Amino acid sequence: MMANAYAELPLVMLGAGGHAKVLLSLIRAAEMNVVGVCDPVLAENGIRKWRGLIVLGADEALDAINPASVGLVNGIGQLAASTARRRVFERFKEKGFSFPVLVHPTAWVDESTVLSEGVQVMAGAVIQADVTVGLNSIINTSASIDHDCYLGSHIHVAPGATVCGHVNLSDFVFIATGATVIQAIHIGESAIVGAGATVVRNLGPGETLLGAAARNISQT
Numbered sequence: 001m002m003a004n005a006y007a008e009l010p011l012v013m014l015g016a017g018g019h020a021k022v023l024l025s026l027i028r029a030a031e032m033n034v035v036g037v038c039d040p041v042l043a044e045n046g047i048r049k050w051r052g053l054i055v056l057g058a059d060e061a062l063d064a065i066n067p068a069s070v071g072l073v074n075g076i077g078q079l080a081a082s083t084a085r086r087r088v089f090e091r092f093k094e095k096g097f098s099f100p101v102l103v104h105p106t107a108w109v110d111e112s113t114v115l116s117e118g119v120q121v122m123a124g125a126v127i128q129a130d131v132t133v134g135l136n137s138i139i140n141t142s143a144s145i146d147h148d149c150y151l152g153s154h155i156h157v158a159p160g161a162t163v164c165g166h167v168n169l170s171d172f173v174f175i176a177t178g179a180t181v182i183q184a185i186h187i188g189e190s191a192i193v194g195a196g197a198t199v200v201r202n203l204g205p206g207e208t209l210l211g212a213a214a215r216n217i218s219q220t
């Protein structure tokens with residue numbers, strides 16, 4: 001696995017929703033050091049602690065922090081076609097902050113895998129040999145990415161989805177929960193694969209695939 005240049009920095013969580021909660025659990029399981037959370041809703045409501053973390057304020061609280069002194073955790077989740085997570089990543093990269101790779105201790109990530117900045121690999125996920133995962137992508141709970149896949153930036157493979165070998169997912173692709181992508185498929189930029197779908201043909205940019213109807217193709 002790629003060396004995680006920022007892994008030793010104290011972490012600051014961005015956001016306090018469901019994805020952030022699961023990431024906090026990952027961080028604690030990995031015994032990493034997290035020093036606070038930035039969240040506009042907590043700050044507006046005067047809440048000072050969130051799940052044991054100090055609320056540093058809204059995102060503006062980071063203006064007072066040297067970008068080289070902390071690593072950020074993108075706690076914004078990624079649903080189909082939403083851009084909030086990507087915008088947060090790009091905004092803070094422009095300000096000079098870094099986003100360490102996070103891998104839950106129960107995930108299996110082969111040593112030949114390349115995980116780019118900000119990738120988050122959640123509990124029970126499996127990433128096999130010679131896979132590359134682009135910036136700010138999520139491999140969610142119990143998802144499986146098999147050998148020789150190339151996954152672009154800002155993609156999300158949702159819980160329990162299976163991506164077989166030699167698959168290429170372009171940037172911003174969303175593979176919903178429980179979907180299966182068979183081997184050697186190419187999925188175009190921003191395409192969406194719906195929950196439970198089985199992908200057996202290439203999918204073009206921006207296309208959405210739904211349904212998993214099985215049919216008997218044997219000779220009668």
Ligand SMILES: CC(=O)SCCNC(=O)CCNC(=O)[C@H](O)C(C)(C)COP(=O)(O)OP(=O)(O)OC[C@H]1O[C@@H](n2cnc3c(N)ncnc32)[C@H](O)[C@@H]1OP(=O)(O)O
Nearest residue numbers: 080140158159175176177192193194195196197210211212
């Ligand atoms: C930790 C976490 O929780 S991470 C989040 C994990 N969640 C997911 O992975 C689920 C992501 N969502 C999906 O997969 C959705 O099916 C989407 C995004 C692909 C489609 O959602 P929408 O565009 O909102 O579609 P919408 O709900 O309006 O449904 C449109 C039609 O498609 C059907 N449909 C929607 N999803 C599916 C599906 N996965 N399979 C089959 N049919 C579907 C609906 O029944 C509806 O049919 P109708 O018009 O005949 O009534």
